[in-house]
Amino acid sequence: MLKYILRRVLMMIPTLLAISVLVFTIIQLPPGDIITSRLQELEAEGQDVSEEQITALRERYNLNDPLPVQYLKWMGGLLRGDMGYSMMYGQSVNSLIWERLGYTLLITITATLLSWLVALPLGVYSALRQYSALDYLATLAALIGLATPSFLLALVLMYLGYEWFGIAVGGLFSPEYAGAPWSGAKLLDLLSHLWIPALVVGMAGMAGLMRIMRANLLDELGKPYVMAALARGLSPVRLVIKYPMRIAINPFISTVGWLLPHLISGSAITSVVLSLPTTGPLLLESLMNQDMYLAGSFLLMLSVLTVLGTLLSDILLAVADPRIRYE
Amino acid sequence: MSELKTQDREESNVDQALAFASPRRLMWLRFRRHRLAVIGGGVLLLLYGAAAFCEFLAPHDPEQRHANYVLCPPQGPRFIDSEGRFHLVPFVYGLRQNPEAGEWAREYVADSARVYPVTFFTCGPRYEMWGLFEADRHLFGAGEGAPLFLFGTDELGRDLFSRILYGARISLTIGLIGVGLTFFIGILLGGLAGYYGGWTDILVQRLIEILMAVPQLPLWMSLSAALPAYWPPLRIYFGVTIILSLMGWTGLARVVRGRFLSMREEDFVIAARLAGAGEIKIIFKHMLPSFMSHVITAATLAVPAMILGETALSFLGIGLRAPVVSWGVLLQKAQNFQAVTMAPWLLLPGLFVVVTVLAFNVVGDGMRDAADPYSAH
Numbered sequence: 104m105l106k107y108i109l110r111r112v113l114m115m116i117p118t119l120l121a122i123s124v125l126v127f128t129i130i131q132l133p134p135g136d137i138i139t140s141r142l143q144e145l146e147a148e149g150q151d152v153s154e155e156q157i158t159a160l161r162e163r164y165n166l167n168d169p170l171p172v173q174y175l176k177w178m179g180g181l182l183r184g185d186m187g188y189s190m191m192y193g194q195s196v197n198s199l200i201w202e203r204l205g206y207t208l209l210i211t212i213t214a215t216l217l218s219w220l221v222a223l224p225l226g227v228y229s230a231l232r233q234y235s236a237l238d239y240l241a242t243l244a245a246l247i248g249l250a251t252p253s254f255l256l257a258l259v260l261m262y263l264g265y266e267w268f269g270i271a272v273g274g275l276f277s278p279e280y281a282g283a284p285w286s287g288a289k290l291l292d293l294l295s296h297l298w299i300p301a302l303v304v305g306m307a308g309m310a311g312l313m314r315i316m317r318a319n320l321l322d323e324l325g326k327p328y329v330m331a332a333l334a335r336g337l338s339p340v341r342l343v344i345k346y347p348m349r350i351a352i353n354p355f356i357s358t359v360g361w362l363l364p365h366l367i368s369g370s371a372i373t374s375v376v377l378s379l380p381t382t383g384p385l386l387l388e389s390l391m392n393q394d395m396y397l398a399g400s401f402l403l404m405l406s407v408l409t410v411l412g413t414l415l416s417d418i419l420l421a422v423a424d425p426r427i428r429y430e
Numbered sequence: 431m432s433e434l435k436t437q438d439r440e441e442s443n444v445d446q447a448l449a450f451a452s453p454r455r456l457m458w459l460r461f462r463r464h465r466l467a468v469i470g471g472g473v474l475l476l477l478y479g480a481a482a483f484c485e486f487l488a489p490h491d492p493e494q495r496h497a498n499y500v501l502c503p504p505q506g507p508r509f510i511d512s513e514g515r516f517h518l519v520p521f522v523y524g525l526r527q528n529p530e531a532g533e534w535a536r537e538y539v540a541d542s543a544r545v546y547p548v549t550f551f552t553c554g555p556r557y558e559m560w561g562l563f564e565a566d567r568h569l570f571g572a573g574e575g576a577p578l579f580l581f582g583t584d585e586l587g588r589d590l591f592s593r594i595l596y597g598a599r600i601s602l603t604i605g606l607i608g609v610g611l612t613f614f615i616g617i618l619l620g621g622l623a624g625y626y627g628g629w630t631d632i633l634v635q636r637l638i639e640i641l642m643a644v645p646q647l648p649l650w651m652s653l654s655a656a657l658p659a660y661w662p663p664l665r666i667y668f669g670v671t672i673i674l675s676l677m678g679w680t681g682l683a684r685v686v687r688g689r690f691l692s693m694r695e696e697d698f699v700i701a702a703r704l705a706g707a708g709e710i711k712i713i714f715k716h717m718l719p720s721f722m723s724h725v726i727t728a729a730t731l732a733v734p735a736m737i738l739g740e741t742a743l744s745f746l747g748i749g750l751r752a753p754v755v756s757w758g759v760l761l762q763k764a765q766n767f768q769a770v771t772m773a774p775w776l777l778l779p780g781l782f783v784v785v786t787v788l789a790f791n792v793v794g795d796g797m798r799d800a801a802d803p804y805s806a807h
Binding site for chain 2: 117118121122125126129130132246247249250251252254255258259261262265266371372375376386387390391393398401402405406409410413
């Protein structure tokens with residue numbers, strides 16, 4: 104097992120290097136750079152920008168170096184834990200990202216727990232009572248859930264919240280608590296706002312997991328060992344929980360790993376719509392403004408988290424399912 | 431007694447017919463039994479039909495601004511007039527703004543003095559059908575200046591129903607063209623990797639792994655942000671399609687590779703090789719047809735992902751842009767709290783996205799069941 108993990112980690116290194124080159128290429132793709140767009144802004148405001156100032160700016164962000172050198176400098180900084188400098192915010196990338204990761208973590212974890220709490224029992228019920236009324240209802244809901252873009256759900260909830268309850272859905276805090284220091288009341292306020300983003304972010308995953316759970320459990324229930332166990336007089340509830348469910352639950356474990364990259368990007372568009380203080384909108388903004396170090400760091404972090412998450416899932420899967428062996 | 435016999439004979443006839451049916455016919459029979467999938471297929475046909483004939487079906491020009499009817503709520507045809515009398519020919523009333531409602535809270539009141547009958551095959555704004563001929567007949571309409579806005583109007587007074595119909599043309603084709611490209615890249619690279627193995631396989635595998643490790647949406651976003659803003663709309667459209675498919679081929683390539691890998695050593699392939707068939711012939715004539723149905727199913731299930739991708743990108747303003755009308759572009763108008771609460775009908779394009787994606791998913795599910803010869807159904 105340890106050997107397997109070690110080998111996987113070693114194999115990750117070339118993949119990650121290739122990803123970093125890819126990410127660097129992508130952030131260099133748009134024509135021009137942030138200095139040119141900054142200049143246009145300043146000129147539009149009627150300010151004169153001297154040649155020296157431009158060269159000074161370019162010098163400061165290493166924009167005059169050839170691309171491979173820029174890449175090496177960026178990578179060197181990353182290895183030292185310095186993700187560069189955001190030109191859009193005039194702050195270091197580190198300070199910007201960590202600020203928002205906390206809230207993102209909160210929303211993602213709540214969303215995941217919520218989706219499991221709903222998907223797991225519903226999926227099991229749908230499989231055990233196939234073609235019952237609740238099964239049809241759950242299937243229909245899951246199909247619609249999979250077909251609805253999450254930002255659309257957010258917009259619909261916004262409308263319904265206003266029409267029915269007269270509340271403005273959005274944000275994580277009520278205006279009076281937004282700038283206030285932490286207190287018990289602020290925490291309660293946060294909890295009362297949290298469920299909508301959690302529901303919206305978790306919906307697609309919820310629907311998908313439910314479908315998979317149902318399909319897998321149905322496959323397992325038809326196998327001879329289930330029949331054999333029933334014939335020997337094992338109680339159906341114990342049987343289902345102990346054997347087929349343990350196998351059918353694999354997809355839940357293999358998607359745990361995807362949680363990590365989801366932390367940053369999964370809820371990007373929803374967060375824009377619901378104006379949440381998470382990493383998603385920041386990522387979007389940085390991409391649109393060609394804030395290359397911010398965008399690049401985000402993209403690279405996402406990729407690293409995906410690769411790490413996959414590894415984590417594989418290890419968890421091996422622990423949960425003794426049938427999985429490694430060469 | 432004799433009755434039973436005829437029944438027996440009939441059943442054996444059916445069995446015989448099934449035994450001699452071609453795989454394609456068997457698939458079609460299995461698909462037909464999937465009721466939801468058949469309904470989904472019907473919905474898709476309807477939607478694509480509407481997209482093809484949108485000029486004729488739309489009562490208004492999608493770009494025409496009805497300055498007097500800005501952000502007008504949906505106006506369906508009426509059958510019963512203000513005095514409670516029933517009319518066989520539906521009609522719409524003229525609308526005027528309620529002056530008491532103030533500048534921002536627009537409110538329209540029906541003006542029963544102005545009556546516009548709704549008729550079929552009326553003359554309306556001129557259009558050019560498929561670039562072939564000019565016409566001015568529309569399926570239905572209520573004449574010049576009539577507020578027949580089935581889905582309401584947007585903030586410039588443009589008819590949302592007509593815009594959704596025109597948007598269907600873009601939104602529905604982007605998925606198909608994208609999947610076509612995906613198909614090509616996926617089969618080519620997956621086939622190469624699976625058929626030749628060795629270094630080609632390792633290289634393609636690594637490429638797939640890398641592309642899969644970079645999360646899709648941010649990658650789409652950064653690539654779309656790279657499309658220059660001065661590009662003409664048509665080029666942006668193809669740019670977005672290519673971006674969507676450049677990232678989407680990995681799943682299909684993996685399926686194709688696995689199939690090729692397992693099939694390479696099959697008896698019929700070895701037989702073909704021994705009989706002296708060329709590699710191209712073996713791949714396209716012998717191997718590809720045996721799993722084409724799976725590939726087509728995978729492609730059907732990939733279309734909705736592309737439609738959702740386009741919607742999300744355009745919604746964010748980095749996909750298709752303004753003069754082009756797509757469902758994502760239309761949804762952009764409903765981006766904030768004010769718009770959603772003041773003009774909820776602006777969310778209607780989203781309903782079309784959901785229905786389309788739902789239909790594609792259901793049809794794909796049905797096809798998967800039908801294409802699987804081992805399925806119990």
